[in-house]
Amino acid sequence: MKEKLKHSIKLVEKVFSENSISRENKGMLAFSGGIDSTTVLNLPPVLAAVKDGSIDLLFNDTLVEFPETRKFVRYVRDELGANVVIAKPKTTFKEIVKRYGFPIHPRGGKDYLKSRATNVCCSALKKAPMKKALKEHGWAISMTGLRADESYNRRTMAKRYGEYFFSKTYKHNRCHPILHWTLKDVWAFQKACGFKYNILYDKVTYLNDGAADFSYENAKKYPVRTGCWCCPQALRTGKLKWMREHFPKMFHALMINMGLGEVLLDMRIKKNANVKTRRALLMRDINYKEIFGVERALEAHPCYFDTL
Numbered sequence: 585m586k587e588k589l590k591h592s593i594k595l596v597e598k599v600f601s602e603n604s605i606s607r608e609n610k611g612m613l614a615f616s617g618g619i620d621s622t623t624v625l626n627l628p629p630v631l632a633a634v635k636d637g638s639i640d641l642l643f644n645d646t647l648v649e650f651p652e653t654r655k656f657v658r659y660v661r662d663e664l665g666a667n668v669v670i671a672k673p674k675t676t677f678k679e680i681v682k683r684y685g686f687p688i689h690p691r692g693g694k695d696y697l698k699s700r701a702t703n704v705c706c707s708a709l710k711k712a713p714m715k716k717a718l719k720e721h722g723w724a725i726s727m728t729g730l731r732a733d734e735s736y737n738r739r740t741m742a743k744r745y746g747e748y749f750f751s752k753t754y755k756h757n758r759c760h761p762i763l764h765w766t767l768k769d770v771w772a773f774q775k776a777c778g779f780k781y782n783i784l785y786d787k788v789t790y791l792n793d794g795a796a797d798f799s800y801e802n803a804k805k806y807p808v809r810t811g812c813w814c815c816p817q818a819l820r821t822g823k824l825k826w827m828r829e830h831f832p833k834m835f836h837a838l839m840i841n842m843g844l845g846e847v848l849l850d851m852r853i854k855k856n857a858n859v860k861t862r863r864a865l866l867m868r869d870i871n872y873k874e875i876f877g878v879e880r881a882l883e884a885h886p887c888y889f890d891t892l
């Protein structure tokens with residue numbers, strides 16, 4: 585981690601000097617309130633530049649942020665004196681769901697129709713407001729907390745563009761200072777510096793605690809995502825169990841009022857109907873849908889939607 589830290593600091597210094605970053609020629613850090621952008625914020629040259637007003641923080645408020653994330657962004661603004669620019673979308677998550685359905689399938693998948701809701705949602709709630717803010721503020725550079733090991737797409741991007749490059753889309757230099765860090769590196773850095781982070785990360789959910797041989801040594805934890813509270817993208821990694829345990833009211837609103845439970849139930853029925861050995865499961869799902877309804881099914885069987 586020490587070598588990676590040295591490298592990131594040198595890289596940021598080089599980027600600042602090559603682009604003459606100052607209070608008159610500002611740069612920007614895309615700050616989501618998650619641990620990765622918080623790590624970039626706490627790299628010494630970035631922190632100094634944020635405090636002296638040469639780097640602005642751009643917080644993209646999707647209007648479906650966790651209260652904890654908003655609170656953390658306010659803390660960063662008030663305690664560090666950071667200039668936080670807030671970008672907001674023109675539409676809402678609810679509107680998108682009404683028109684395209686829930687963004688359940690991964691972004692950029694081969695099946696265009698399946699991934700359409702996710703593509704539209706991320707473009708409307710994240711990309712468009714970000715582009716608008718970039719145009720309005722004309723920052724000389726932008727930085728992110730992107731890491732290559734987060735996903736296949738990010739690894740591909742890292743290989744293609746590297747950690748410092750000219751972005752044709754944004755028409756300025758872009759830098760990903762911790763592109764080659766792992767999640768372990770990030771937390772080791774946090775521990776070494778002791779900087780504050782979003783308290784959502786302290787809400788722990790064990791995914792294998794129902795196993796007979798469960799022990800804290802072999803515990804599998806839900807990898808907390810701090811973005812859009814109602815996003816079902818992370819449900820494959822245990823988000824609904826985490827929501828159920830730590831945010832029961834929001835979980836209820838999402839599953840019942842917003843209708844995600846019904847959508848997931850239909851997906852299950854479709855999946856089980858195609859597999860002969862799943863007849864018993866199929867009958868249970870049909871009973872839940874047609875006799876009990878999602879709300880009563882959840883009361884009787886709370887972990888029902890913990891996995892897809």
Ligand code: SF4
Nearest residue numbers: 687705706709812815
């Ligand atoms: S993370 Fe999910 S809810 Fe948020 S913008 Fe992307 S698809 Fe929409």
